[in-house]
Amino acid sequence: xxxxxxxxxxxxxxxxxxxxxxxxxxxxxxxxxxxxxxxxxxxxxxxxxxxxxxxxxxxxxxxxxxxxxxxxxxxxxxxxxxxxxxxxxxxxxxxxxxxxxxxxxxxxxxxxxxxxxxxxxxxxxxxxxxxxxxxxxxxxxxxxxxxxxxxxxxxxxxxxxxxxxxxxxxxxxxxxxxxxxxxxxxxxxxxxxxxxxxxxxxxxxxxxxxxxxxxxxxxxxxxxxxxxxxxxxxxxxxxxxxxxxxxxxxxxxxxxxxxxxxxxxxxxxxxxxxxxxxxxxxxxxxxxxxxxxxxxxxxxxxxxxxxxxxxxxxxxxxxxxxxxxxxxxxxxxxxxxxxxxx
Ligand code: AOF
Ligand code: ZN
Numbered sequence: 352x353x354x355x356x357x358x359x360x361x362x363x364x365x366x367x368x369x370x371x372x373x374x375x376x377x378x379x380x381x382x383x384x385x386x387x388x389x390x391x392x393x394x395x396x397x398x399x400x401x402x403x404x405x406x407x408x409x410x411x412x413x414x415x416x417x418x419x420x421x422x423x424x425x426x427x428x429x430x431x432x433x434x435x436x437x438x439x440x441x442x443x444x445x446x447x448x449x450x451x452x453x454x455x456x457x458x459x460x461x462x463x464x465x466x467x468x469x470x471x472x473x474x475x476x477x478x479x480x481x482x483x484x485x486x487x488x489x490x491x492x493x494x495x496x497x498x499x500x501x502x503x504x505x506x507x508x509x510x511x512x513x514x515x516x517x518x519x520x521x522x523x524x525x526x527x528x529x530x531x532x533x534x535x536x537x538x539x540x541x542x543x544x545x546x547x548x549x550x551x552x553x554x555x556x557x558x559x560x561x562x563x564x565x566x567x568x569x570x571x572x573x574x575x576x577x578x579x580x581x582x583x584x585x586x587x588x589x590x591x592x593x594x595x596x597x598x599x600x601x602x603x604x605x606x607x608x609x610x611x612x613x614x615x616x617x618x619x620x621x622x623x624x625x626x627x628x629x630x631x632x633x634x635x636x637x638x639x640x641x642x643x644x645x646x647x648x649x650x651x652x653x654x655x656x657x658x659x660x661x662x663x664x665x666x667x668x669x670x671x672x673x674x675x676x677x678x679x680x681x682x683x684x685x686x687x688x689x690x691x692x693x
Pocket of ligand 2: 409410411434435436442443444445
C-alpha cells in the first residue's frame with residue numbers, strides 16, 4: 352500500500368486523538384481512553400473532545416455537541432476507537448455522527464466490546480470509514496482490551512535488580528539495590544494501578560508498608576498477620592487456601608486475578624520476589640514488566656534472582672517481550688516491556 356499525503360494527515364489527527372484521550376487517564380476505567388477531532392469540509396479543525404470521566408459523554412459526543420451551527424457537515428471525524436452503537440450509560444455516538452452528516456470517520460481501532468457495531472452502521476448511512484494508527488490505538492487502550500476480552504485485570508510486574516539480575520543476596524539483604532530516584536518513581540507508579548499485589552514471602556522477608564488504597568497479599572497458609580506494616584493502611588484482600596482454589600498445591604493465581612476483577616480491580620502492580628514472579632511468568636499472567644536495573648554486580652550465583660522458574664534448557668524457550676520504553680532513572684535504567692503470551 353502506498354503511503355499517501357492523505358494517510359499522513361490522518362495519522363497526524365489520530366495522534367491528536369491519542370493526546371486528547373490520555374487526558375482522561377485515571378478517571379475513565381473500566382472504559383477506554385478516547386479522544387476525538389472534528390474537521391469541517393474544508394479540512395479545518397473545528398472541534399476537539401475527549402472522554403473525561405466514567406459514565407460521562409463519550410469523546411465523539413463531547414466534540415460534536417460543542418458545534419453550534421453544525422460546522423461538521425460534510426467533514427471528517429477522527430476518533431481512536433470505533434464509535435459506539437449501543438445504549439450504555441450514554442446514547443449511541445453513531446446516531447449523533449449520522450445526524451450531524453459527517454462525510455468520513457477515521458478510526459484507530461475496532462471496539463472489542465461485543466455490544467458495539469459502529470462501523471457497519473456508519474457505512475450503511477453512507478459515511479466512509481477509514482483506519483489510522485491501529486497499533487498505536489490498541490497500545491493506548493491495552494488495559495481496556497484485556498479487561499473487556501479476558502475479564503481479567505491488566506498485570507504489570509515490577510522488579511529492581513543488579514546487572515546480574517539479582518534482587519537480594521543469599522542472606523536476603525536487598526536494601527537498597529536501586530537509587531532513591533527509582534524508589535520514589537515506584538511510589539508514583541503504584542498510584543496508576545487499582546491494586547498492588549505481593550506475596551507472604553515478601554511481607555515476611557522485608558516487612559514493607561506498600562502504601563496503597565487496595566492491596567492483595569497471596570498468603571496460602573495465612574502466615575502473615577496484623578503485626579506486619581502492610582496491614583497498617585488501605586483495604587486488604589488476602590488470598591489464602593480458605594477462599595482460593597489450589598492448583599498443583601499452590602494458589603490458583605488466575606483465580607485470584609479473576610476475583611480481583613470481580614471486585615472492580617482493573618489493573619494490578621505486582622511487587623514480589625522470584626518465586627511468585629517466576630510462577631506468574633510461567634503461567635502467562637504478566638502483561639508487562641517494569642524492570643529497574645542498578646549499575647551493580649553482585650557476582651554471586653547464590654544471590655536471589657528476579658525470576659525462579661523451572662529448568663529451561665533452550666534459549667528458544669525464553670519468554671520474549673517488546674521494549675516500549677527505556678530511560679535513565681537516577682543512576683539506574685528502567686525498562687518497560689510488554690510480554691509475548693506463552
Ligand atoms: C467510553 N468513552 O469516548 C467511547 C466509548 O456505558 P457507556 O455508554 O459509557 O459505554 C461504554 C462503552 O462505549 C465502552 O465500553 C466502549 O465500548 C464504548 N465507547 N466508551 O467510555 C468513549 N467512545
Ligand atoms: Zn460512544
